[in-house]
Every structure is written in C-alpha cells, then in structure tokens.
Amino acid sequence: xxxxxxxxxxxxxxxxxxxxxxxxxxxxxxxxxxxxxxxxxxxxxxxxxxxxxxxxxxxxxxxxxxxxxxxxxxxxxxxxxxxxxxxxxxxxxxxxxxxxxxxxxxxxxxxxxxxxxxxxxxxxxxxxxxxxxxxxxxxxxxxxxxxxxxxxxxxxxxxxxxxxxxxxxxxxxxxxxxxxxxxxxxxxxxxxxxxxxxxxxxxxxxxxxxxxxxxxxxxxxxxxxxxxxxxxxxxxxxxxxxxxxxxxxxxxxxxxxxxxxxxxxxxxxxxxxxxxxxxxxxxxxxxxxxxxxxxxxxxxxxxxxxxxxxxxxxxxxxxxxxxxxxxxxxxxxxxxxxxxxxxxxxxxxxxxxxxxxxxxxxxxxxxxxxxxxxxxxxxxxxxxxxxxxxxxxxxxxxxxxxxxxxxxxxxxxx
Amino acid sequence: xxxxxxxxxxxxxxxxxxxxxxxxxxxxxxxxxxxxxxxxxxxxxxxxxxxxxxxxxxxxxxxxxxxxxxxxxxxxxxxxxxxxxxxxxxxxxxxxxxxxxxxxxxxxxxxxxxxxxxxxxxxxxxxxxxxxxxxxxxxxxxxxxxxxxxxxxxxxxxxxxxxxxxxxxxxxxxxxxxxxxxxxxxxxxxxxxxxxxxxxxxxxxxxxxxxxxxxxxxxxxxxxxxxxxxxxxxxxxxxxxxxxxxxxxxxxxxxxxxxxxxxxxxxxxxxxxxxxxxxxxxxxxxx
Numbered sequence: 001x002x003x004x005x006x007x008x009x010x011x012x013x014x015x016x017x018x019x020x021x022x023x024x025x026x027x028x029x030x031x032x033x034x035x036x037x038x039x040x041x042x043x044x045x046x047x048x049x050x051x052x053x054x055x056x057x058x059x060x061x062x063x064x065x066x067x068x069x070x071x072x073x074x075x076x077x078x079x080x081x082x083x084x085x086x087x088x089x090x091x092x093x094x095x096x097x098x099x100x101x102x103x104x105x106x107x108x109x110x111x112x113x114x115x116x117x118x119x120x121x122x123x124x125x126x127x128x129x130x131x132x133x134x135x136x137x138x139x140x141x142x143x144x145x146x147x148x149x150x151x152x153x154x155x156x157x158x159x160x161x162x163x164x165x166x167x168x169x170x171x172x173x174x175x176x177x178x179x180x181x182x183x184x185x186x187x188x189x190x191x192x193x194x195x196x197x198x199x200x201x202x203x204x205x206x207x208x209x210x211x212x213x214x215x216x217x218x219x220x221x222x223x224x225x226x227x228x229x230x231x232x233x234x235x236x237x238x239x240x241x242x243x244x245x246x247x248x249x250x251x252x253x254x255x256x257x258x259x260x261x262x263x264x265x266x267x268x269x270x271x272x273x274x275x276x277x278x279x280x281x282x283x284x285x286x287x288x289x290x291x292x293x294x295x296x297x298x299x300x301x302x303x304x305x306x307x308x309x310x311x312x313x314x315x316x317x318x319x320x321x322x323x324x325x326x327x328x329x330x331x332x333x334x335x336x337x338x339x340x341x342x343x344x345x346x347x348x349x350x351x352x353x354x355x356x357x358x359x360x361x362x363x364x365x366x367x368x369x370x371x372x373x374x375x376x377x378x379x380x381x382x383x384x385x386x387x388x389x390x391x392x393x394x395x396x397x398x399x400x401x402x403x404x405x406x407x408x409x410x411x412x413x414x
Numbered sequence: 415x416x417x418x419x420x421x422x423x424x425x426x427x428x429x430x431x432x433x434x435x436x437x438x439x440x441x442x443x444x445x446x447x448x449x450x451x452x453x454x455x456x457x458x459x460x461x462x463x464x465x466x467x468x469x470x471x472x473x474x475x476x477x478x479x480x481x482x483x484x485x486x487x488x489x490x491x492x493x494x495x496x497x498x499x500x501x502x503x504x505x506x507x508x509x510x511x512x513x514x515x516x517x518x519x520x521x522x523x524x525x526x527x528x529x530x531x532x533x534x535x536x537x538x539x540x541x542x543x544x545x546x547x548x549x550x551x552x553x554x555x556x557x558x559x560x561x562x563x564x565x566x567x568x569x570x571x572x573x574x575x576x577x578x579x580x581x582x583x584x585x586x587x588x589x590x591x592x593x594x595x596x597x598x599x600x601x602x603x604x605x606x607x608x609x610x611x612x613x614x615x616x617x618x619x620x621x622x623x624x625x626x627x628x629x630x631x632x633x634x635x636x637x638x639x640x641x642x643x644x645x646x647x648x649x650x651x652x653x654x655x656x657x658x659x660x661x662x663x664x665x666x667x668x669x670x671x672x673x674x675x676x677x678x679x680x681x682x683x684x685x686x687x688x689x690x691x692x693x694x695x696x697x698x699x700x701x
Binding site: 001013016036068 | 464465466468469471472473474475476478479539606609610612613616617620623625626628629630631
C-alpha cells in the first residue's frame with residue numbers, strides 16, 4: 001500500500017512536470033490603460049481601431065471569454081466572434097461603461113425590426129388591416145410565425161436586418177447583418193492574415209449600400225449607379241463587360257448625387273436618431289426620418305424633430321458642413337431665392353425638382369413554386385415554396401410626381 | 415502507543431473517539447495548505463494582489479499548480495473540518511473537554527473559516543474584493559468591538575488586502591501551532607495520511623482549474639461558497655440579523671452543547687441552523 005502511494009505520488013510529480021514544461025507561460029501580466037488585466041494580449045496582436053485601441057479596450061470586454069488565463073481552451077470559453085450581434089450587444093457594446101442604452105434603442109429601430117417592410121407586405125397582401133401593426137424580425141425569428149406574405153419576407157427580404165447573424169448566410173449575404181457591426185465595421189489592414197476589422201463612427205457609403213440597394217435603390221443612385229435591364233452589355237472578350245454588384249446585378253454609371261460628389265456620406269445627413277433609433281418604435285420609415293433639406297440649406301442646424309446637427313457651421317453668414325468621413329469643410333448653397341421661394345412652388349418638395357434621376361422598376365411581379373424549396377433567411381432552413389421576382393422593364397427617367405400629405409413629391413414604383 | 419509498541423487499531427478508537435483517519439486527513443490537508451501557501455507567498459504582492467494572482471496563474475513557473483494545490487487543500491481542510499466537528503458531537507467529545515478547551519475548539523472552527531475567507535479576499539478578484547467589502551461592512555455593524563475587529567481583519571476600503579492577507583498568514587500559523595501542540599500531535603502525523611491527502615490534492619490541482627473572477631458589470635457576484643449562505647440571508651433580513659446574529663448562532667449552539675441543561679436546545683438549534691444555512695447556501699449557489 002505504502003509503495004503504491006509513493007509510486008502514485010511520483011507519477012503525479014512527473015505528470016505535473018510534463019504539464020508545466022508544455023504550458024506556454026505568458027512573459028508578463030498584461031494590463032490595459034485602465035489598469036485592468038487582459039491576458040488575451042499575450043497571444044493576440046490585433047488592432048481593432050483607434051476608439052477601441054489595443055491596450056485600451058480589452059478583448060474580453062467585447063468578445064467575452066476569460067481574460068485572466070492564457071490557457072487557450074479556458075480563455076476562449078464563452079467567447080463570441082461578433083460581440084456587436086444584437087443578442088450580445090447589451091453585454092458588449094452596450095455595457096454601462098461603454099455605450100449604455102444604445103442596444104435598446106437600436107433594437108427598436110426600423111433597421112432592426114423591419115416593421116415597415118413586414119407591415120406593408122402583410123397589409124397590401126390582405127393579411128392585416130392595421131397599417132401600423134406591431135411587427136418585428138426578432139419575433140418572427142423566435143416564434144417561427146409564417147403566412148404567405150411572411151414566407152415571402154422570410155425568403156427574399158429577410159437578409160437586410162440587424163438581427164441577422166454575420167456570416168450566417170452564404171455568398172454575398174455573408175456580409176449583411178451583425179447588429180452594430182453591420183454599419184460600424186470596416187475592413188482592417190493588419191497585422192496578420194485575418195486582421196481585426198476596424199470599428200468606426202465614420203460609416204462609409206458601402207456599408208449603407210449593402211442593404212439600401214433595392215426598392216428605391218437609394219444608395220445606388222446616390223453613388224451614380226443605375227441597375228439597368230441586366231443584359232450585361234457591353235460584351236467584352238466573350239463575357240459581360242458591365243459593372244457588376246456583389247449580388248450579380250449589372251449596373252451602369254450615371255452622374256452621382258451632388259452630395260456624393262462633394263465627398264459626403266449618408267451619415268453626413270442622416271443623424272443618429274434616424275439610423276440607430278431614438279428609442280421609439282416607429283411603424284414606417286417616414287415616421288423615423290428627421291433630416292430635411294432645409295436643416296442644412298436654410299441653415300436651421302436642426303432636424304425637423306429638433307436634433308442638432310453638430311457638423312453644420314454658420315460662419316460670417318455662410319453655411320458650411322464638415323464632412324464626417326473626410327473632415328473637409330463644404331460650402332452649403334442656400335435655396336434659390338427666385339425658384340425656391342416662388343409662390344407657385346410652395347407645395348413642391350425640394351427633391352421634386354432636384355432629383356433628376358430616379359430608377360423606376362415597372363411590372364414587378366412574384367411567383368411562388370410550391371413544389372420547390374428555398375432557404376428561409378430567418379430560420380436558416382430550407383422550407384417548401386420557392387419565391388422568384390420578375391419585372392417588365394427598368395427606366396431611368398424624370399420621376400413621376402404626385403401628392404403625398406399635401407406636398408408634391410417623387411413617386412417611385414419599384 | 416500500546417504496550418506491544420503498535421498503534422491502536424482504528425476500531426478501538428471509534429468506540430469512544432472520532433475517526434482518526436479523517437482527523438489526520440484534516441491535519442494533513444491543513445499542513446499541505448500551509449506549505450503550498452508558503453510557496454505562493456513569494457511571488458504574491460499585497461500591493462498588487464490581483465495582478466500577482468494572475469501572474470501566479472500565467473507567468474510564475476509552477477505557480478498555477480501550487481495555487482490550485484493551495485485551493486484544494488484548503489477546500490479539503492474545510493470539508494474535513496465540518497465532518498470532524500459533526501463527528502465530535504456524535505462521539506460526545508464535549509464530555510471529555512473542559513469548558514475553556516471546548517470554547518477554544520469552537521473558536522478554532524470560526525478562526526479557520528475566517529482564514530479561508532481572508533484567503534479569498536487576498537486574491538482580490540471580483541469575488542474576493544466584493545466579499546471583503548461586505549465583510550467589512552458587516553464587521554462595522556458589530557456594537558462596541560466592530561471597528562477593532564474590522565481593523566484586525568479587513569479594513570479593505572482603506573488598505574486593500576494588507577490586513578486580510580496578514581491575518582490569513584498569522585492566523586494560519588497560530589492555528590497550526592496551537593492545535594498542533596495541544597489538540598493533536600503534529601509530529602505524529604502518519605506519513606501515509608499526509609501522502610494520501612497530498613495525492614488527492616495534487617490530483618485535483620492537476621485536473622481541475624481554479625478560475626479567477628474578472629472585474630465586470632455583473633449584477634450578481636457570489637462570494638466564497640461557505641459565505642454564500644450569509645450573502646443569501648442578507649437578501650431577506652437586515653444586516654445585523656443576517657450578517658451577524660445568524661452566522662454567530664452556529665458556533666454559539668455548538669459551544670452550548672457542552673452543558674447538559676441546554677444540550678437538547680443547543681443540539682436542536684444547531685441542526686436547524688445547519689439546515690437553514692445549508693439551504694441558504696444551496697439556494698444562493700443555484701441562483
């Protein structure tokens with residue numbers, strides 16, 4: 001018995017020695033600027049950008065895991081690749097010392113709920129009578145609720161919302177969704193083969209265009225891209241020579257929006273309350289929209305809901321706008337005193353005259369093949385029913401004008 | 415030792431006394447905790463307690479193993495101690511002890527729990543730090559002697575882990591010295607028992623990690639497992655009751671068992687208190 005005991009103790013001592021020899025110890029205890037310990041830095045050299053700089057914000061602050069050990073398995077337990085996903089954002093981006101309250105606001109925003117899209121679909125397809133009905137992608141994902149209109153939404157529209165986990169869907173859809181990171185992430189530049197993406201408040205147009213490229217095609221037209229008839233012409237070297245979007249649609253170059261030409265991004269006009277939500281659950285886009293042309297061009301400095309525009313500067317009677325991405329000071333033209341102020345134009349919205357090109361998609365129709373299957377983008381499963389969209393033709397013409405809430409405005413079929 | 419020069423068999427001990435194997439295991443576990451603690455004391459710095467504890471885990475050679483050995487041996491010490499205390503009542507050990515000695519033994523129970531508690535505080539992670547703050551607040555609630563007791567044991571808001579750490583060291587030596595001389599003979603500790611406990615602690619330390627609790631915006635931080643009962647009770651009663659009277663009742667009942675006139679009440683109270691404290695602990699741990 002005694003021999004066995006000493007033998008076991010000897011074996012244990014050997015095992016401890018071997019384990020210790022194999023253990024890759026850290027050189028030192030790594031601390032952040034705040035003095036907090038973050039042992040992730042012993043192995044990870046990534047730099048996620050200035051605002052979340054390495055050594056300032058700890059890896060585990062966002063990604064979870066155990067920052068107090070260098071044992072890989074234990075350190076990585078409970079980690080999330082995309083901490084900005086709305087499922088985790090309360091504990092990562094929205095933690096009390098970082099951006100408290102933001103995830104709650106974003107979750108109520110239309111980009112997260114898709115309430116407008118869902119409600120309009122169901123309303124016009126005769127499924128509901130309330131144009132302002134409650135609806136949310138998150139609820140659809142959680143409950144699996146479906147109907148004809150919802151099945152259409154699930155299969156064709158359900159890729160452009162903030163609840164979509166990043167990299168969950170195949171192909172070009174991989175880049176969509178991801179909660180806060182859907183907008184605030186730009187590719188990193190190094191070091192290493194897979195550099196950490198950078199987190200930014202300077203949202204480039206490409207990020208917005210990842211979703212806002214259908215229906216009104218606003219982000220395409222803004223950049224001077226027109227989704228044409230899809231012939232792919234001109235044919236060069238036996239293949240389509242036309243410029244192609246990530247999703248395979250062909251586009252032609254047209255003169256871009258004057259704001260884009262001046263180096264402005266979407267976020268130069270669209271304020272945080274519009275994009276990230278102001279805490280209220282709106283049913284439709286026009287309810288959440290705040291910015292007006294007058295806010296800048298009349299020098300009001302505030303949106304129609306009173307949100308100040310800090311990048312608008314009025315100096316010596318001149319109106320200037322500091323572009324958020326480039327930092328450049330841009331002169332802002334005041335409205336033409338003759339044309340814009342003429343009494344006959346009093347009911348015209350600015351864009352009724354200034355929007356020269358609006359893509360118009362006519363003869364839009366859809367077909368559902370009940371015998372075939374298609375990927376449900378909310379449940380990530382193939383379910384019966386294949387939806388296909390068709391259209392008769394596209395036109396890039398002077399837009400049709402019509403009356404909406406007492407103002408002459410642009411009407412876009414599509 | 416009997417006349418034949420051989421140690422009396424365990425069976426003859428059981429008739430009147432506690433199980434010697436468990437008792438020696440308790441002494442051995444405490445000794446292992448003391449020795450492993452001495453190794454840890456070298457790289458540990460009370461001016462940067464949390465950083466040096468993380469350093470022990472990740473930077474210091476064999477630091478990880480010795481920290482776990484210290485943790486599990488202390489854990490076993492508490493486990494064996496509770497068993498030993500219960501078994502002593504079963505074996506009616508109070509009948510063979512003077513009042514002073516029984517009081518000293520009862521107080522040693524409290525002292526060992528305080529040693530374990532200050533050990534948790536000394537590592538200064540989220541569990542330890544907050545447990546220290548709670549303990550300091552509770553000790554200050556004790557009438558008359560509260561501030562002196564806090565000065566002796568905690569004072570963490572003012573001095574960090576300085577006092578809990580010193581108490582952890584000094585009290586450990588004191589308990590080993592006093593009980594090793596008067597309660598059991600440390601020099602008679604059987605090598606096999608020490609080896610067995612060392613093997614058990616070593617295996618646990620080799621196989622099971624002992625994590626640290628990183629600071630963060632937690633809404634719930636649980637203290638050391640033997641403290642969770644008090645922590646849970648604090649949710650339901652004022653601090654004076656839940657944090658002082660309630661935990662003090664256990665040792666009081668244990669001490670009271672020695673006197674035949676109140677024995678039945680004390681034993682009943684002790685059983686009820688143990689069930690209540692155990693229930694609170696379980697509920698708190700599962701929360």
